[in-house]
Amino acid sequence: MVSADDARTLVGVLGNIISLFLFLSPVPTFVQIWKKGSVEQYSAAPYLATLLNCMVWTLYGVPMVHPHSTLVVTINGTGTAIELAYIILFLIYSDPQKRLRVLLFVLVEFIFISVLTVLVLTLAHTPKERSMIVGIVCIAFNVMMYASPLTVMKLVIYTKSVEYMPFFLSFASFANGLAWTAYALIRFDPFIAVPNAVGALFGIAQLLLYATFYRSTKRQIADRKLSKGMLDMSEVVVAGDQDDSKKKKVGSAGPHVDGSATATA
Numbered sequence: 001m002v003s004a005d006d007a008r009t010l011v012g013v014l015g016n017i018i019s020l021f022l023f024l025s026p027v028p029t030f031v032q033i034w035k036k037g038s039v040e041q042y043s044a045a046p047y048l049a050t051l052l053n054c055m056v057w058t059l060y061g062v063p064m065v066h067p068h069s070t071l072v073v074t075i076n077g078t079g080t081a082i083e084l085a086y087i088i089l090f091l092i093y094s095d096p097q098k099r100l101r102v103l104l105f106v107l108v109e110f111i112f113i114s115v116l117t118v119l120v121l122t123l124a125h126t127p128k129e130r131s132m133i134v135g136i137v138c139i140a141f142n143v144m145m146y147a148s149p150l151t152v153m154k155l156v157i158y159t160k161s162v163e164y165m166p167f168f169l170s171f172a173s174f175a176n177g178l179a180w181t182a183y184a185l186i187r188f189d190p191f192i193a194v195p196n197a198v199g200a201l202f203g204i205a206q207l208l209l210y211a212t213f214y215r216s217t218k219r220q221i222a223d224r225k226l227s228k229g230m231l232d233m234s235e236v237v238v239a240g241d242q243d244d245s246k247k248k249k250v251g252s253a254g255p256h257v258d259g260s261a262t263a264t265a
Contacts, residue, residue: 008186012071015179019075022172023050023082029166030089039093041164043151044102047086048109053141054079055113060138060191064121065130072192135191142195150202153209161217162210170210174203 033039054076059065061072087106091099116137124130152165177199184193
């Protein structure tokens with residue numbers, strides 16, 4: 001018979017694995033950004049929100065705040081490092097205005113987590129009090145992390161294209177929310193259960209959008225490639241016509257010059 005603690009640990013390990021996939025799911029997106037040398041219409045909002053979320057949850061899981069939460073600390077500490085790497089890449093390939101805006105957000109986030117850490121560890125004197133304070137903050141920012149793709153979802157509905165909403169990120173968000181909700185329900189922890197249940201719902205919404213606009217996205221990409229091909233062909237034809245025209249003009253000038261010279265002589 002598996003005890004509740006063992007089951008919780010097993011689900012927590014599974015949650016760590018799924019969360020790691022969630023954190024790594026934007027890698028194909030950043031490979032595209034690196035190849036194109038531009039962030040194009042991609043938004044930094046999901047990565048900024050995830051960074052803040054990971055830092056807050058790391059604080060929640062430390063022994064002084066919420067004992068026996070090693071699995072919470074390991075995955076969120078890892079997530080913090082990964083999100084910082086994404087944001088650095090985003091800064092490298094952004095235009096100056098967007099780069100400055102992202103830098104300001106990162107600075108505000110670091111100031112916020114530093115102030116929160118100092119206040120919690122000095123003003124709250126028991127793990128229960130610290131867990132409640134940081135847990136409430138965690139709920140707010142975890143929901144923010146899961147809700148951050150709403151801007152991308154709005155773009156999907158407007159353009160009828162999922163080109164800028166990566167499938168693996170949406171799927172990983174859903175699976176991650178589901179796993180951590182189960183983890184929190186085994187030994188009830190409302191601070192983990194509530195935001196991750198909300199995250200699972202947002203993940204379902206994104207997957208439904210992906211299923212709805214997948215075909216129209218394929219059509220748009222195919223039409224764009226076809227239009228580009230036709231444009232390239234038209235440029236070749238125009239260039240060819242110009243060359244032929246030049247040759248005709250040169251050919252017609254010869255007899256006229258010769259004739260004029262003869263008449264003058």
